Amino acid sequence: MGARAFLVRGLLAGLLAGLVTFLVAHQVGEPQVEAAISLEESAAPAAADDGHSHSHDDEAAGGHSHGDEGGTEISRGTQRTWGLLTGSLAVGVALGGLVALVAAGTLGRLGRMLPGQSTALVALIGFVSVALVPFLKYPATPPAVGSGDTIGDRTGLYFGFLVVSVLAAVLATYGGLRLRERFGTYAGVVGGAAAYLLVVVVAGQLFATVNEVGDFPADTLWFFRRSSLITLATLWGVLGVVLTGLVSRLYAQETAVAQRRELAASL
């Protein structure tokens, strides 16, 4: 088992994960994106008719920063099909490669875990630290929520928190392994998880809150966020399951070959 073997399997698992993610996002997520955009578009002409009194509020609510209005180069029809497919596949393949290389690095270094087990753990920790926890602090927002003026701040906060979460996960895993050597698996798992939770909860309190929802309907917002979380879970879930399966199969094959060689040598 080498770096190349892991990378190839990661890219393959990522490609499949991206494809399934596209299908799920298209079926589950796109109706919510469309609902948000139709709200945005119905709000925009109303503001124009009203004259001056509400235009500032609507501007602040983030009505006009969306790509669908003014200078649009790509139609909604393309965005929700080919655009979504491109994004899903690109993220799937890139994440697949990254997760596979991390799994390759942790191979045989996570206690007595077999290759499939350590790969599954890497995917699980990846989902929690890269997708789930950042989502809980800075949840996805539909089109029409979020002011274009604050995109710089929000991007910085989101990726800053993402970095904190990933670093905390790496250090907590390492610390958990050291604890496990001295005090056993129970202490290692509990200690590692507790350390990670402590860091992200404290960081979550320290990082600024982003709330630009305004009077956007709560049900549409929740439906969108739920569909976004389903999309993320699909991406990581398919990636983790497929990569774990491929790595386990490779390990089983190599073990079988080694055993046959040993048997042949002993004859």
Next chain:
Amino acid sequence: MSHPVAAPVTGAPALPVIPLRELAPWALFFGLLGTLILFFVSADQGAVSIPAGTAVHEWVHDARHLLGYPCH
């Protein structure tokens, strides 16, 4: 199952380990490449624009929203 198998009593088989020296170039190159791809889907032409314009942003617009990245 009735007869005793030559069980692996000799201790667990050695787990495969990839030496870090062998892994490092792969991790560096593909780590950078993967990060670059993630950047274009997740953040380009939002807070930072390479290249200027909105075409990349609009093309991956729906994926960016649904994957939870700040879009606009």
